[in-house]
Amino acid sequence: MSEAKRVIVTGATGLIGKRLCARLTAKGYAVVVFSRNADHARRSVPGMAEYVNWTPDARGDWGQALEGAYGVVHLAGAPIFGKRWDAAYKAQIRDSRIISTRIMVDAMEAAPVRPKVFICGSAVGYYGDTGNTEVNESSPPGDDFLAQVCVVWEQEARRAETLGIRTVLLRTGIVLDTKEGALPQLVVPFRLFVGGPILPGTQWLPWIHIDDEVGLIVLALEDARVSGPLNATAPAPQTNYDFTRTLGKVIGTPSWLPVPGFSLKILLGELADRLVEGQRAMPQKALELGYQFQFPTAEQALRDLIK
Numbered sequence: 001m002s003e004a005k006r007v008i009v010t011g012a013t014g015l016i017g018k019r020l021c022a023r024l025t026a027k028g029y030a031v032v033v034f035s036r037n038a039d040h041a042r043r044s045v046p047g048m049a050e051y052v053n054w055t056p057d058a059r060g061d062w063g064q065a066l067e068g069a070y071g072v073v074h075l076a077g078a079p080i081f082g083k084r085w086d087a088a089y090k091a092q093i094r095d096s097r098i099i100s101t102r103i104m105v106d107a108m109e110a111a112p113v114r115p116k117v118f119i120c121g122s123a124v125g126y127y128g129d130t131g132n133t134e135v136n137e138s139s140p141p142g143d144d145f146l147a148q149v150c151v152v153w154e155q156e157a158r159r160a161e162t163l164g165i166r167t168v169l170l171r172t173g174i175v176l177d178t179k180e181g182a183l184p185q186l187v188v189p190f191r192l193f194v195g196g197p198i199l200p201g202t203q204w205l206p207w208i209h210i211d212d213e214v215g216l217i218v219l220a221l222e223d224a225r226v227s228g229p230l231n232a233t234a235p236a237p238q239t240n241y242d243f244t245r246t247l248g249k250v251i252g253t254p255s256w257l258p259v260p261g262f263s264l265k266i267l268l269g270e271l272a273d274r275l276v277e278g279q280r281a282m283p284q285k286a287l288e289l290g291y292q293f294q295f296p297t298a299e300q301a302l303r304d305l306i307k
């Protein structure tokens with residue numbers, strides 16, 4: 001029997017990472033979890049092939065685990081949501097992505113046998129606020145803070161291409177999952193009959209069901225045609241207003257209480273700007289490659305996730 005392909009996953013203890021590790025293991029890969037705390041990772045993502053302590057801000061012995069690995073999926077980064085953005089936290093958001101990517105590429109360069117494929121996290125925030133304009137992988141970047149983080153993050157990742165490693169820049173939208181991420185927080189006000197759109201409501205929401213997020217990462221890992229930017233978003237993005245109406249319909253409560261952007265600003269600081277803006281992002285490459293979305297519409301995704 002041939003030996004299982006080793007795939008390194010950073011950020012494996014996160015929302016996407018946990019589900020990806022389970023899927024890869026089920027497919028017969030030997031998943032090597034890179035975590036800042038391997039003991040904690042062993043408990044939160046059980047059953048993986050190996051657990052390695054890594055330091056996202058400095059080279060270390062962990063680099064040896066890259067030797068001969070088939071692929072690296074780099075998902076680590078300080079959470080974007082859930083904390084007020086001040087200067088120190090913005091630096092953490094930026095450095096935890098850019099420096100960790102630089103260090104990972106350095107380590108791959110030093111490996112005597114380099115991985116074949118590098119999938120590096122990025123985000124649809126790359127495009128900035130796109131208003132009503134549809135964007136795909138060829139569209140230019142925006143100029144706000146998150147867009148500029150994504151630009152530099154992707155530049156660091158692209159150094160892997162020059163090492164002969166197939167490199168995919170995973171521009172993820174808002175991942176919908178039952179337990180973690182944005183959806184549980186969106187559902188709570190609806191259950192209390194106070195749910196509603198975030199004004200102006202016309203901003204686009206580039207969502208994706210967690211199963212399709214994982215499906216696209218597996219596609220990127222296995223299909224040699226995939227390289228460069230890949231939008232990980234559903235083919236039917238909705239405006240915030242329409243998405244909220246769909247959510248109310250699925251939960252069975254009306255969506256009537258709009259949340260004004262200025263009140264979010266008081267609560268969240270600059271992060272609020274990201275909620276009143278959005279991206280009308282289309283997964284053009286995935287569609288061209290023939291990827292079949294399991295949950296192409298928001299109603300299908302929400303009916304699956306909200307039981």
Ligand SMILES: NC(=O)c1ccc[n+]([C@@H]2O[C@H](COP(=O)([O-])OP(=O)(O)OC[C@H]3O[C@@H](n4cnc5c(N)ncnc54)[C@H](OP(=O)(O)O)[C@@H]3O)[C@@H](O)[C@H]2O)c1
Nearest residue numbers: 011013014015016035036076077078096121123172174175
């Ligand atoms: N979820 C979304 O809706 C979404 C949307 C767009 C883009 N993305 C991007 O996709 C990637 C994965 O997202 P996710 O939602 O799965 O993330 P997550 O749940 O926030 O988990 C990310 C993981 O990164 C590690 N981490 C946390 N803080 C860190 C820091 N300061 N420095 C280095 N590592 C740190 C942690 O792993 P350890 O503690 O085990 O090291 C954590 O489990 C992220 O880069 C995120 O920006 C996600």
